[in-house]
Amino acid sequence: MTSITLPVVKKQVSIGTLILVFLAALGAFAAMFRWVDGFSHVSNLSDSRPWGIWISFDLLVGVPISAGAFVLAATVHIFHIEKYRPILRPALLTGFLGYLMVILALLVDLGQPQRIWHMLVYWNLHSPLFEVGMCVMTYTAVLFLEFSPPLLEKLGWTSLLQFVKKISIPVVILGVTLSTMHQSSLGSLFLIVPFKMHPLWYTSLLPLIFLVSAIAVGFGMVIFECAISHQVFGGQVRNEIFQGLARGMLITLGLLLLIKVGDLAYAGELGLIFSGTFQGNMFILENLIGIILPIAILLVPKFRKSSPWIFRAGLLTLLGLILYRLNIGLVSMAGEPYVPHVLELAVTIGLFSAGIMAFGFAMKNLPLEEDPCTHVH
Amino acid sequence: MQNKSNLSRREFLKIAGAGLGSLALTANACVSAGASSNEELPLEEHWALLYDATQCSGCRECERACKAYNKLPEENVDDLSGNTFTLIKLYQSEDGAQKSFRKYQCMHCVDPACAASCPVGALHKIENGPVVYDAYKCIGCRYCMQACAFGVPRYDWSLAYPFIRKCEMCYHREAGPACADICPKQALLFGRRGDLLEIAKMRISVNPGKYFEDRVYGEFEGGGTSVLILSGVPFEAIGLPGLDPQPLPDRTQWALNIVPAIFFGVGGAMSAVYQRTKNKTSTPEEEVKS
Ligand code: SF4
Ligand code: SF4
Ligand code: SF4
Numbered sequence: 001m002t003s004i005t006l007p008v009v010k011k012q013v014s015i016g017t018l019i020l021v022f023l024a025a026l027g028a029f030a031a032m033f034r035w036v037d038g039f040s041h042v043s044n045l046s047d048s049r050p051w052g053i054w055i056s057f058d059l060l061v062g063v064p065i066s067a068g069a070f071v072l073a074a075t076v077h078i079f080h081i082e083k084y085r086p087i088l089r090p091a092l093l094t095g096f097l098g099y100l101m102v103i104l105a106l107l108v109d110l111g112q113p114q115r116i117w118h119m120l121v122y123w124n125l126h127s128p129l130f131e132v133g134m135c136v137m138t139y140t141a142v143l144f145l146e147f148s149p150p151l152l153e154k155l156g157w158t159s160l161l162q163f164v165k166k167i168s169i170p171v172v173i174l175g176v177t178l179s180t181m182h183q184s185s186l187g188s189l190f191l192i193v194p195f196k197m198h199p200l201w202y203t204s205l206l207p208l209i210f211l212v213s214a215i216a217v218g219f220g221m222v223i224f225e226c227a228i229s230h231q232v233f234g235g236q237v238r239n240e241i242f243q244g245l246a247r248g249m250l251i252t253l254g255l256l257l258l259i260k261v262g263d264l265a266y267a268g269e270l271g272l273i274f275s276g277t278f279q280g281n282m283f284i285l286e287n288l289i290g291i292i293l294p295i296a297i298l299l300v301p302k303f304r305k306s307s308p309w310i311f312r313a314g315l316l317t318l319l320g321l322i323l324y325r326l327n328i329g330l331v332s333m334a335g336e337p338y339v340p341h342v343l344e345l346a347v348t349i350g351l352f353s354a355g356i357m358a359f360g361f362a363m364k365n366l367p368l369e370e371d372p373c374t375h376v377h
Numbered sequence: 378m379q380n381k382s383n384l385s386r387r388e389f390l391k392i393a394g395a396g397l398g399s400l401a402l403t404a405n406a407c408v409s410a411g412a413s414s415n416e417e418l419p420l421e422e423h424w425a426l427l428y429d430a431t432q433c434s435g436c437r438e439c440e441r442a443c444k445a446y447n448k449l450p451e452e453n454v455d456d457l458s459g460n461t462f463t464l465i466k467l468y469q470s471e472d473g474a475q476k477s478f479r480k481y482q483c484m485h486c487v488d489p490a491c492a493a494s495c496p497v498g499a500l501h502k503i504e505n506g507p508v509v510y511d512a513y514k515c516i517g518c519r520y521c522m523q524a525c526a527f528g529v530p531r532y533d534w535s536l537a538y539p540f541i542r543k544c545e546m547c548y549h550r551e552a553g554p555a556c557a558d559i560c561p562k563q564a565l566l567f568g569r570r571g572d573l574l575e576i577a578k579m580r581i582s583v584n585p586g587k588y589f590e591d592r593v594y595g596e597f598e599g600g601g602t603s604v605l606i607l608s609g610v611p612f613e614a615i616g617l618p619g620l621d622p623q624p625l626p627d628r629t630q631w632a633l634n635i636v637p638a639i640f641f642g643v644g645g646a647m648s649a650v651y652q653r654t655k656n657k658t659s660t661p662e663e664e665v666k667s
Contacts, residue, residue: 034537035537036537037537038534038535038536038537038539039534039535039536039537039539040534040535043534045534046534047456047457047458047522047528047531047532047534048528050519050522050523050532051519051523074647077651078647078650078651078654079650079654080651080654080655109518110516110517110518111515111516111517111518111519111532111538111539111540112515112516112517112538112540113516113517114538115514115515115516115517116516118497118514118516119496119497119516121497122497122498122499122514123497123498124493124495124496124497124498125633126492126493126494126626126629126630126633127493127494127495127496127498127520127629128494128629128632128633129494129495129496129518129520130496130497131633131636133496169651173644173647173648173651174644176643176644176647177639177640177643177644177647180639180643181636181639181640181643184632184639185632185633185636188629188632188633189520191628191629191632192490192493192494192524192625192626192628192629193523193524194625194628195526195618195620196523204628204631207632
């Protein structure tokens with residue numbers, strides 16, 4: 001398995017790739033427009049809606065869907081559960097690319113993108129956003145370190161490779177710690193707006209809910225990207241890996257459901273769920289799709305052993321998380337009505353497409369040989 | 378979530394006797410910018426404004442003075458904006474029986490949410506009270522706009538690289554806020570927060586029943602503000618949010634306080650697990666524990 005760069009890519013450019021290239025180009029154009037012309041013609045952001053889809057999707061979803069990296073790194077390197085090693089590198093790769101996309105999106109969203117590094121210099125320890133920014137930047141570097149071995153192998157830089165391998169355990173531990181911190185403090189961002197946020201979503205437990213939902217979707221993403229990449233890149237996912245991931249996801253989702261319901265019950269706000277308002281219905285949708293359905297699927301013993309069903313449960317968890325985060329960022333917030341501008345969406349979609357292309361490129365060109373989600377029986 | 382604070386009517390009784398002496402201290406007197414000392418000034422000494430909506434005639438001299446001092450272009454808006462730091466609005470009840478003006482501007486919170494949330498500390502409260510903005514630090518994340526309960530920080534969305542715009546209480550101006558200087562009606566007073574509170578409570582005690590709930594908005598709301606407001610109509614009716622006396626930044630602070638614990642706790646736990654499981658060769662049957 002050393003000859004990796006082989007054919008597929010060159011043979012023909014598939015229609016899928018073309019679409020991705022087109023979408024990414026469109027996104028780049030919209031971003032240019034924002035950097036040159038300003039926000040007005042590219043976005044529907046306003047003084048009462050200072051955060052739109054770029055924060056609600058690119059940041060609030062981009063960070064947790066990259067959580068597969070820290071969940072798996074902990075499982076393999078710290079808990080020493082070796083059977084997951086084959087799928088670790090693709091997960092680290094997705095994580096790293098995910099964070100790069102988050103940073104790129106921030107460069108579009110920030111009013112002074114050229115000063116993004118200010119967060120490293122001017123510290124405000126009272127700001128959860130400072131913590132998020134600091135962690136995201138450091139963790140991206142950590143992920144790069146965690147992921148660098150295949151790259152260094154490919155480049156043949158053995159001494160550096162040795163060094164990176166030597167410090168790998170502290171780096172992994174640092175990565176898990178940083179992830180716990182910023183996955184949760186992403187939720188802390190909203191603790192300061194009780195007056196703006198719908199009570200179905202506002203709770204002091206936001207940081208905890210953010211962390212647990214990120215872990216759940218971490219499992220979901222690994223399931224998802226394994227299934228996808230084995231379809232695209234060939235090979236067979238080992239069933240026991242899939243089942244283990246499903247079990248991890250089931251446990252985390254159960255915990256999440258408990259926290260969310262318990263918290264609303266404690267606050268005496270369960271009635272709001274069935275109030276029939278837009279917010280109430282969105283809340284139902286989010287939890288039905290993202291928590292209740294996948295739990296229901298995975299509780300059926302037959303489905304729990306079937307890869308296609310596990311895949312479906314993973315997909316639902318992912319969709320549910322996206323809904324949850326969009327609800328937090330857009331639906332729960334008071335303010336003038338906001339619907340993202342087409343060009344705002346173009347940036348988000350374009351970045352996503354670029355991420356997928358980068359993942360495909362890396363899968364084909366880097367020695368992910370411990371891996372890639374595949375194992376021939 | 379928004380408990381209407383039921384702060385006490387008895388407060389004013391205590392100071393009813395404080396009387397006329399404090400009147401002498403009113404308006405634009407005697408507040409030093411205090412730039413020299415680094416010690417934090419006690420809250421009563423902070424720069425503050427008292428806006429008495431019942432005295433305001435809606436002449437909008439303050440708007441013009443603000444524009445002139447801050448060199449802001451004229452514009453026709455019905456809300457604060459990147460070029461309008463203060464605004465007088467007229468509120469009328471449906472039947473037109475009750476009406477009141479309200480002056481919009483930064484409230485200069487005692488514990489400002491904008492400053493707590495700004496990741497780079499561009500917005501911050503200076504020692505003598507005003508909440509000011511260091512444009513050179515700002516990264517444009519707009520978290521301050523999200524966090525401010527009064528919707529004060531504004532942005533010029535037509536620009537590619539906008540800055541936050543808001544009232545800074547004219548903290549560079551020798552005589553204090555330009556808007557208070559010009560007010561012909563004693564509806565807007567500038568002074569020390571402690572003195573202005575006394576004046577406000579005096580006005581309440583001298584005119585029983587005139588002021589809404591006989592209390593001063595901003596004494597405790599959201600942890601208190603340096604812009605104090607008296608109103609003849611319900612505060613909600615003139616767009617003032619009902620806020621807990623608990624400062625908003627407190628809601629985040631506990632989560633930030635446990636960050637070091639998370640850092641060392643998770644780091645330590647992970648190291649421990651690593652050591653314990655290191656020598657076990659795990660079997661594929663082992664579960665994922667997380
Ligand atoms: S009113 Fe808003 S902008 Fe002004 S100090 Fe308070 S939180 Fe900051
Ligand atoms: S927009 Fe600027 S002033 Fe406002 S929170 Fe962000 S960095 Fe601070
Ligand atoms: S204090 Fe100064 S900046 Fe603020 S509203 Fe008054 S004049 Fe304008």
